Amino acid sequence: MPPRRLAAAVVSASAVTALAGLPALAPAAQAASSTAPASGWKARPATYGVASTKDVPVRMSDGTVLRADVLRPAKADGTPAPGRFPVIVTQTPYNKSAPGLSFENDYLVQRGYVQVIADVRGTGSSLGTWDSFGPREQLDGKEIVEWAHSSARPWSNGRVGLYGISYGAINQFFTAAQHPAGLRAMFPIVPAGDVYRDVVASGGQIDAGFIPLWLGLVTTAGLVPPAYTATDPAGGTAALLDHVVGATEFQGPTIGSAVTGDAQAYDGPFYRTRSPLRVVDRVTVPTFVVGGEYDLFQRGEPMLYERLRANGVPTRFLLGPWTHLQASSADLSGAHVGTMDELVLRWMDRHVRGVSDRALGSDVKQVTYHEIGGGWRTAPGWMPSSVSARTFQLSGTATPGTPGSLVAATPTSGADDVHPVPVAGLCTRSASQWTAGALAVPPCEDNALNDSVGTSWQTAPLASDLHLMGPINAQLFTSSSRPDAMLSVHIEDVAPDGHVERLTGGWQVLSHRALDLSRSRTLDGRLIQPYHPFTEATQVPMETGKVARIDVEVFPTGAVLRKGHRLRVTVQQYDVPHLLAPLPQVVDSLGSVVTIHHSRTYPSRLVLPVRG
Structure with a gap:
């Protein structure tokens, strides 16, 4: 996008459009690059x-x-x-x-x-x-x-x-x-x-x-x-x-x-x-x-x-691999639904103009989504019946730069520290996402550097592809040296060559750990999307040395981890420049050391939505 200037604002057009959630050019200017619908439907000239x-x-x-x-x-x-x-x-x-x-x-x-x-x-x-x-x-x-x-x-x-x-x-x-x-x-x-x-x-x-x-x-x-x-x-x-x-x-x-x-x-x-x-x-x-x-x-x-x-x-529902800035002019090649403009026209022609379109239901499925790590897929709904809950337990010993394990069987007990590193998150896909795409820096699409200042656990190389579709719960039994802190959780795909791709993330302030189970989501009887009230009345500081269960709502994704890759979870206390603690929380969390406990007594784990 060419740099332009808003009157009275020293910002580039790319930054402005990132904040506005708009392309620099009108939607009509996007390239007609996507594959045509299966029926051969064509837009009116x-x-x-x-x-x-x-x-x-x-x-x-x-x-x-x-x-x-x-x-x-x-x-x-x-x-x-x-x-x-x-x-x-x-x-x-x-x-x-x-x-x-x-x-x-x-x-x-x-x-x-x-x-x-x-x-x-x-x-x-x-x-x-x-x-x-x-x-x-x-x-x-x-x-x-x-x-x-x-x-x-x-x-x-x-x-x-x-x-x-x-x-x-x-x-x-x-x-x-x-x-x-x-x-x-x-x-x-x-x-x-x-x-x-x-x-x-x-x-x-x-x-x-x-x-x-x-x-x-x-x-x-x-x-x-x-x-x-x-x-x-x-x-x-x-x-x-x-x-x-x-x-x-x-x-x-x-x-x-x-x-x-x-x-x-x-x-x-x-x-x-x-x-x-x-x-x-x-x-x-x-x-x-x-x-x-x-x-x-x-x-x-x-x-x-x-x-x-x-x-x-x-x-x-159409879910694609784009940031806020990219959404309206996104490349839909391979989705077989036409361009974004064509989708808008088709939807409005059918439901506003009232034009018959018998092929719409077969061309555009209930859900069309791009699997991170794979390609475009369709589904009869979001989290359809083919999605089931799968659990991985934290196990072994994890230190910065040396991951512990994620296992499906009985875990090895441990207590692993997460240290406060105020620059954590700075060079990650998270930084790009939470500036609407304005800070998209290609080298930062590899989370390996960021993981080195966090605490990670990962699986052995996967024996088969692992398809994810939906939200994730990171249930972490935690203690803290201070009354408060935050857990920043990255769910990642580690390739055989060591490249680390962040698939999605979640965040949870320890003092806001209270759950509203009536508004939380379960899958196969397991909590998969916790709902926290985030009110002043439900806020409870941590007691030093006391272990508390912290359910971190990890935002939904559609992704595939290929055979031979590893599933990794990395935990940190900061996600910069995304999040900033309110001033009282800054005081309560200053210098905190957070410990993640995992054992039979403290079953810290990931609950994943796996599509069969």
């Missing part, structure tokens, strides 16, 4: 140009004016084509007019859709105060759809779909849950499910790799004067002032509260209001969920799909 009307005012029920760009199919002379068309609504906080970003999907407009791109309240060219998925912003989503659906729009036939990436994927769930008139389908690309657990405070520490930069991006983009300021100075000035007020009333206090260990450091009403998993049961329109195995929202994406499927909503 482009039959229109694009005519754009900027900053159209959309008045909300409380009187606040939001601004939207309206992209319409155009005739050869560039003027809007006559007639009414189905409408695609996209909502963004990143300033739809910001240089270096593009929210337009010309591919859809050229094939007979109108796209409405709205700056959410308090961002871009819209008035009001931003509060990131707050109740009023959620209501705005419903009202924008109904505005686009209305017969008062001469370009709308009343059928509406939702489309967007990252933030523009998350808000689709809040909009759809309110059942706005005219809404027929949605296509969220890399949405969060539970914003606290997925990204803000994974394991109970604050995301320092992405969240501050993300809030900074929204703030910076919001301080770019609206394009209409030249013709409407009063309106442009009012919007700018609203954005300044929002920065002082929302962004600054939110970060401050989390870092100092106040309310925003814990899960509670603030995060629950903003989590799609809290409203997904009210979503009834057909939904195509796209996730990434190295995405910021790796945890929540399959959970959203599973809930929709369980509720009987027509849905599909």
